[in-house]
Amino acid sequence: MGVGIKVENLNAWFGKHQALYHISMDILPNHATAIIGPSGCGKSTFVRCLNRLHETNPEARAEGKVQVKDMDIYGDGVAPVDVRRRIGMVFQKPNPFPSMTIYGNVAAGLKLNGFHNRKKLDEIVEKSLRSSALWDEVKDDLKKKSGASLSGGQQQRLCIARALAVEPDVLLMDEPASALDPISTSKIEDLIFELKENYTVVIVTHNMQQAARVAEFTAFFLMGKLIEFDKTEKIFTTPADKRTEDYITGRFG
Amino acid sequence: MPEVKPRIQWSRWVADKLATIIAILCVALVILPLAAIFIYLVIRGIGSLNLAFFTQIPKPVGETGGGMANAIVGSGVILLVGSAIGVPLGVGSGIYLSEYSRGQFGKLVRFTADVLNGVPSIVIGIAVYALLVLGHHFSAFSGGVALGIMMIPTITRSTEEMLRLVPNSIREAALGLGIPQWRSTMSITLRTAMSGVVTGIMLAFARVSGETAPLLFTAFGNPFWSTRLDQPIAALPLQIFVYAISPFDEWHRLAWAGSLVLIVLIVATSASVRWVTSRGFVAGAQ
Numbered sequence: 025m026g027v028g029i030k031v032e033n034l035n036a037w038f039g040k041h042q043a044l045y046h047i048s049m050d051i052l053p054n055h056a057t058a059i060i061g062p063s064g065c066g067k068s069t070f071v072r073c074l075n076r077l078h079e080t081n082p083e084a085r086a087e088g089k090v091q092v093k094d095m096d097i098y099g100d101g102v103a104p105v106d107v108r109r110r111i112g113m114v115f116q117k118p119n120p121f122p123s124m125t126i127y128g129n130v131a132a133g134l135k136l137n138g139f140h141n142r143k144k145l146d147e148i149v150e151k152s153l154r155s156s157a158l159w160d161e162v163k164d165d166l167k168k169k170s171g172a173s174l175s176g177g178q179q180q181r182l183c184i185a186r187a188l189a190v191e192p193d194v195l196l197m198d199e200p201a202s203a204l205d206p207i208s209t210s211k212i213e214d215l216i217f218e219l220k221e222n223y224t225v226v227i228v229t230h231n232m233q234q235a236a237r238v239a240e241f242t243a244f245f246l247m248g249k250l251i252e253f254d255k256t257e258k259i260f261t262t263p264a265d266k267r268t269e270d271y272i273t274g275r276f277g
Numbered sequence: 278m279p280e281v282k283p284r285i286q287w288s289r290w291v292a293d294k295l296a297t298i299i300a301i302l303c304v305a306l307v308i309l310p311l312a313a314i315f316i317y318l319v320i321r322g323i324g325s326l327n328l329a330f331f332t333q334i335p336k337p338v339g340e341t342g343g344g345m346a347n348a349i350v351g352s353g354v355i356l357l358v359g360s361a362i363g364v365p366l367g368v369g370s371g372i373y374l375s376e377y378s379r380g381q382f383g384k385l386v387r388f389t390a391d392v393l394n395g396v397p398s399i400v401i402g403i404a405v406y407a408l409l410v411l412g413h414h415f416s417a418f419s420g421g422v423a424l425g426i427m428m429i430p431t432i433t434r435s436t437e438e439m440l441r442l443v444p445n446s447i448r449e450a451a452l453g454l455g456i457p458q459w460r461s462t463m464s465i466t467l468r469t470a471m472s473g474v475v476t477g478i479m480l481a482f483a484r485v486s487g488e489t490a491p492l493l494f495t496a497f498g499n500p501f502w503s504t505r506l507d508q509p510i511a512a513l514p515l516q517i518f519v520y521a522i523s524p525f526d527e528w529h530r531l532a533w534a535g536s537l538v539l540i541v542l543i544v545a546t547s548a549s550v551r552w553v554t555s556r557g558f559v560a561g562a563q
Contacts, residue, residue: 121451132454132456137455186450
């Protein structure tokens with residue numbers, strides 16, 4: 025089951041440059057929330073703060089409160105590794121591990137965290153690949169083909185399966201379809217619909233139609249600030265802020 | 278649409294052919310010395326290669342026959358010691374430089390490795406002599422240490438370069454799964470770069486396999502059987518050196534045969550290590 029995320033006064037920096045300013049928002053469980061905004065507005069930085077991947081950049085740091093169920097992920101004594109196990113991520117460019125087979129890719133998160141029950145692994149790999157709608161295409165090549173030998177769209181669904189295999193509560197997606205063709209894109213979008221039943225999905229997208237199609241809620245970011253956050257329908261029909269309206273009507277960005 | 282007639286541009290054709298010919302000539306110039314050395318070694322050495330060469334130890338001056346069995350085994354022992362020191366330290370430093378170092382200390386390590394790489398092998402031999410041999414005696418172990426030290430900088434730098442070629446997105450994918458960094462480095466980043474890392478190790482290995490200078494006053498050489506680490510030990514390059522500068526024709530022939538064996542052993546080792554790692558890559562990938 026997905027869980028909600030409560031973000032309070034989140035700030036993030038790259039060196040001296042502040043990338044996010046005082047972000048506060050409540051992300052509802054088992055819904056998809058889209059993050060939209062022009063390039064460089066901090067969308068990616070925001071989701072990377074939600075699983076503490078932002079700080080892996082040597083220049084970067086973040087401050088604030090991000091409550092995921094019972095855990096404040098920036099709290100004292102919270103290990104980033106534990107945060108990331110509960111908050112999975114899918115990246116813009118498909119990035120399967122090239123040295124591993126399809127099976128190895130999906131099992132990697134569990135195996136490299138010390139989980140070696142073979143039978144259970146087989147089950148989880150199958151379940152994850154079914155959830156990401158890739159099972160039928162790869163079931164005969166699981167241990168024969170490298171993850172990198174798949175097509176771009178398949179690779180991205182493999183990455184989704186890999187993220188699902190560790191059974192996270194939240195799935196972050198950073199422009200998951202922007203490197204894919206329209207058919208693969210629509211497959212990923214269908215998938216997001218199904219994933220919502222079991223996960224909380226946060227998806228960064230450049231494509232406003234995509235946001236409208238998959239997300240119940242949409243947040244508009246501009247220059248590191250959260251301008252407006254509301255039901256998707258409201259954002260796209262009667263936005264409260266002039267800047268949101270300008271952006272979605274294509275006046276800038 | 279107007280019809281476009283294909284026209285042959287002669288100047289372009291000539292330039293193309295000329296460039297191709299120059300490229301082929303360059304390749305030939307690179308291959309030629311290697312091929313020449315190898316062919317010459319085969320011509321001079323193959324006649325003295327027989328079972329005795331691989332099973333017997335050198336005969337005293339004046340007696341014909343004998344072999345280099347002790348030197349072949351001795352080289353193996355020294356290289357094993359050298360690799361046991363050079364490979365873990367080299368790969369480890371390479372991992373540090375690529376994955377962990379930030380700022381000045383990393384630069385210092387990199388600079389040190391480059392300087393060490395440029396230190397003449399005879400100087401490394403003298404240093405190891407002063408550290409390990411003086412006050413004790415010549416030993417296989419000290420020879421291995423000298424070769425190990427020579428392997429470290431090459432392996433360090435090549436490992437670093439190979440790890441840097443692994444795209445950052447792969448590291449992020451691993452971190453994003455909640456895999457601890459050390460685990461992700463060992464099982465994902467290093468494994469992704471494995472073939473390149475192994476190539477670097479083999480280059481370092483091949484380079485020190487033929488080293489004579491650092492062994493002169495460490496391993497020292499030994500005309501008798503010995504595999505003990507604390508005793509002087511024979512080595513192929515040393516034996517070749519001794520035989521080549523001797524006044525005896527019989528020894529000259531053995532030197533040629535020894536050189537041929539040395540080259541073949543190096544090539545065979547590289548080839549088999551590559552073969553094994555390329556297979557292990559797929560087998561271990563599950």
